[in-house]
Amino acid sequence: MSIERNIQTVKDFFTAIGRSDREALLSLVAEDIEWIIPGQDWPLAGTHCGHAGLAALLETASKSIETTTEPQEFVAQKDRVLVVGVATGKIKATNKTFVDDWIFAITVRDDRLTSIREYVDTQALARASQMDAQGPT
Numbered sequence: 001m002s003i004e005r006n007i008q009t010v011k012d013f014f015t016a017i018g019r020s021d022r023e024a025l026l027s028l029v030a031e032d033i034e035w036i037i038p039g040q041d042w043p044l045a046g047t048h049c050g051h052a053g054l055a056a057l058l059e060t061a062s063k064s065i066e067t068t069t070e071p072q073e074f075v076a077q078k079d080r081v082l083v084v085g086v087a088t089g090k091i092k093a094t095n096k097t098f099v100d101d102w103i104f105a106i107t108v109r110d111d112r113l114t115s116i117r118e119y120v121d122t123q124a125l126a127r128a129s130q131m132d133a134q135g136p137t
Contacts (some may be wrong), residue, residue: 003076004117006108010081013106013113014071022058028050030112039122042091042129081106087120091128098128 009028016024032050033055039045043064048057061067067089075082087100103119 003078005111006079006081007074007076009108009111009113010074010083010106011071014069014083017069020062022055025058026114027052028111029054030109030114033113033115034120035116037118038120039125040120041083044120044125064092066092079107079109082106091125094129094131096128096130098124100124 013025013028016028017084022036023096029051033048033054035048035054037044037057038049043060044057048054067087069085069087071083071085073084083104085102085104087102088098089100090097098121100121102121105117105119106113107115
């Protein structure tokens with residue numbers, strides 16, 4: 001697998017995310033994908049495994065968050081692709097906005113993403129998820 005092909009696979013993945021194309025996403029990830037999103041106090045945090053875990057994550061995301069994800073840089077070596085980007089959005093339950101600078105560390109094997117580890121601004125996301133004393137703002 002070439003580095004350029006791995007980068008293109010990851011770019012295709014982010015394009016599918018931007019289109020909310022569940023079928024395309026599932027076609028680009030391995031059956032045993034592991035997606036780790038660190039943090040607490042926000043709905044997407046946790047380890048999501050397999051197609052079922054990814055589908056559940058996408059369902060939770062669509063119900064709880066509005067976001068635009070913008071990959072800005074792709075750095076690759078062997079089967080690893082690091083993606084540097086920013087997400088902006090709103091937590092639906094609180095109506096609070098956030099800006100999240102992130103890095104995804106992605107492993108690609110046989111044209112499929114096998115693991116994703118997000119390094120995100122968990123504080124910004126937790127802050128946007130936190131209810132005020134009087135409820136959503």
